[in-house]
Amino acid sequence: MKRSEMKKKPRKLWLKIPLIIILLLGVGIGVYAVSVYNNAKTTVNEKMHEPVNSIEREVVKKKVKATEPLNILLLGVDARAGDRGRSDALMVLSLDPTSDSMQLVSIPRDTRTTIIGKGFDDKINHAYAYGGVDMSVATVENFLDIELDHYVRMNMEGLEELVDELGTISVNNEIAWNDGTYDFGIGPVEMGGDKTMHFVRMRKQDPNGDFGRTTRQRQVIQGIVEQGASVGSITKIDSMLAILGNNMATSLDFxxxxKLLTGYKDTRKNFVSYQMTGSGTNIDGIYYFIVPDEEIAKVHGMINEVNS
Known part of the structure; x- marks a missing residue:
């Protein structure tokens, strides 16, 4: 696995950089943070930048330079002490700068597919536990028959810290429930970090089960994108970079x-999200989510359309 002196040039002191973020257990997408140039460059290149063998770096560099459409794998990882963890959220983010559009496709974590590098079928989120980002990238590429250009991995514990640093995020909640700690009413809900984690982790009280949870994950991602893009307080810069540096890894370098800032920043204007469909079943006593071939072909076409 791989990965200016500002005082002399005050006009370059601040630089907005897009940091595509995996939201929560499940995921996720992009957040814009204002940062001190040198500090940001050091944090990204030395703490967050982790190249992987499954992504051909030089080929992707040319695509980014030419401002071509990109596919980015978002991994939301719930890692425990002494454990690599599993990717509780998998999403493919497609950016099309020609039409200023962004598409986010959620892959159910229990989806049964071939784990590339292992040669057997298992839940797609187990690829990360078996072989980290490299195996996750290869498995998702094989599952959807697409090419991924970048990845972003976020530890969900860092998500809570990030939301707290942003202050709060706002989402439009679709069902009402109480989990014993918080009341979630229907309509706009403002949340800090801990409440956000309760919001995205709830599944048992949702009639749509894991589908409902992934919907909430995408809502939180949008909330972070909007709040992150509007944050202008210089006092938050260093602390946000520290949080991202400790909890985020990506194949993107500074x-x-x-380049994403200058060539892809307007893609957030037209945001579309989609949840892959299928049905649950038990095989040898283990629950799996089965995505039919027709659905896989449909999503393959959706992603290819963005990239055409």
Whole structure:
């Protein structure tokens, strides 16, 4: 697995950089943070940048330079002490700068598919436990028959810290429930970090089960995108970079992020999300989510359309 002196040039002191973030257990997408140039460059290149063998870096560099459409795998990882963890959220983010559009496709974590590098079928989120980001990238590419250009991995514990640093995020809640700690009413809900984690983790009280949870994950991602893009307090810069540096890894380096700012920043204007469909079943006493071939072909077409 791989990965200016500002005082002399005050006009370059601040630089907005897009940091595509995996939201929660499940995931996720992008957040814009204002940062001190040198500090941001050091944090991204030395703490967050982790290249992987399954992504051909030089090929992708050319695509980013030419401002071509990109596919980015978002991994939301719930890692425990002494355990690599599993990718509780898998999403494919497609950016099309020609039409200023962004598409986010959620892959149910229990989806049964071939784990590339292992040669047997298992839940797609187990690929990360078996072989980290490299195996996750290869498995998702094989599952959807697509090419991934970048990945972003976020530890969900860092998500809570990030939301707290942003202050709060707001989402439009679709069902009412109480989990013993918080009341979630229907309509706009403002949340800090801990409440956000309760919001995205709830599943048993949702009639749509894991589908409902992934919907909430996408809502939180949008909330972070909007709040992150509007944050202008210089006092938050260092602390946000520290949180991201400790909890986020990506194949994007600082130069890639600067290019995303200039060439892809308007893609957030037209945001579309989609949840892959299928049905649950038990095989040898283990629950799996089966996505039919027709649905896989449909999503393959959706992603290819963005990239055409």
């Amino acid at each position: 130069a890639d992020m600067k």
